[in-house]
Amino acid sequence: MEKAVFIIFAIVAVGSALNLIAQRNPLYSALSLIGTLASLSALYVTLHAQFIAAMQIIVYAGAIMVLFVFVIMLLNTPEDHPEIEKQQWLRYLAIPFAAVLIGEALYVFREIRNITLPAQGEAEHAIGTTWSIGTNLFTQYLLPFEATSVLILMAIIGAIVLARREES
């Protein structure tokens, strides 16, 4: 049962990710990204990480991607940006980034053998529940958590400064 769910959502995730790159229309790309994020969220559920799954939907698919779609709709015409085609050097920048990504993936594949998933019965105290994530976030990882929130606060202030109109 769990395997069937994994296969279905893995295919959807990879398929939408490929579609995301292959599409010329940015709106279709954004919608494919939503498909990838949603199916990843389903995969998190099979790993007993319900909280992460819900957050994936609320934050990424529900909030950030809405803004993406919003902006794409306002720009409207995808063919009007020939200057992107001119910047050929951007393509070569992709090679080191791809290398880093593949390296990361290989590292994860190597390390994954050492990880054992908790059994179904222990799900209440497993890694992914709201309770355990909250506890860890506010005890063991308090400093990184606070640092991230300061970072986000800085980004918000920056956005306000940029968007603010001068009083005339």
Place this chain on the structure above:
Amino acid sequence: MTGLLLEWLIKIAVVFAILLTAVAYLSYMERRVAGWIQIRVGPNRVGPLGLLQPLADGLKFIFKEDIVPLKANKLLYIVAPAAAIIPALMTFIVIPYGSEVVLFGKQIALHVTRINVALLYVLGLTSLSVYGIVLAGWSSNNKYSLMGGLRASAQLISYELALGMAIIGVLVLTGSLDLVNIVEAQRGYWFGFLPKWNIFLQPVAFVIFFLAALAETNRVPFDLPEAEAELVAGYFTEYSSMKFAMFFMSEYLNLITSCSLATTLFFGGWTGPGVNSYPWLSIVYFVIKVFLLIFLFMWIRFTFPRFRYDQLMRLGWKFLLPTAIANVVVTSTVLLLVN
């Protein structure tokens, strides 16, 4: 395993059928309530008291011509109504609509499923329901539709924050995201007569939740996305036939879900006197509470004028959100001091 699967399938089918019937009759109820408030009659010709009106409307929707505008983006134009109605239908499954009853010698809990992040699940699906509206607005290739779609997405994103923050107040009281636990925590009475409903502990959260829910379901006074005086009909201007009906249905489904969620979070869900000895009563209590809330929504619709768009945004960001955050801080502090 097969027994459990069968139980789930039956529950899903029953809830699905009841929800869709309720949606049809909400459209009837809304028109009758409108008539009553505006001192006129409302639909009363089709069947006794006009009770067959939803059936006639359904048939009419099916037989209307289904038009796709020539310049529309065909794929997204067809996908959009589905994207609107699917999250609306999925949300209800985590809401407990009754306690446990014995049916055919089997103990059956009256909720389709229970997950330990039920509240987050509801919030997630609510945030996904934006896409149906946004895609409909964009793919119609009509400026009124686009304006409606953009307004809707801005409004939904803004009020979602206040909605989530209001829910956190209830969350810290109960200490659980599971709606079944939240209802269980509201059983019993204070001083022997006052039901232990969260609304008595979290009145501010309820008001914020209620206003945000009005905005999330696109209802007056926050129905800017479909303000007919400025935008024809907003994001579904170009839609006809069953596609239009699907937007209509998803709106009523969201109304039912919002009211059920408000009942569950603030009014003790299915709890009430006599539930322990007669478990079937719990469904009656739940339906009555939801029905009264829906009536309140309709009452507001035919009483208040529409907001202006900047007023709507100001209310959401400058009033509801700070109040909700203050409510979370106060609730947490008090709870910490009491314990």
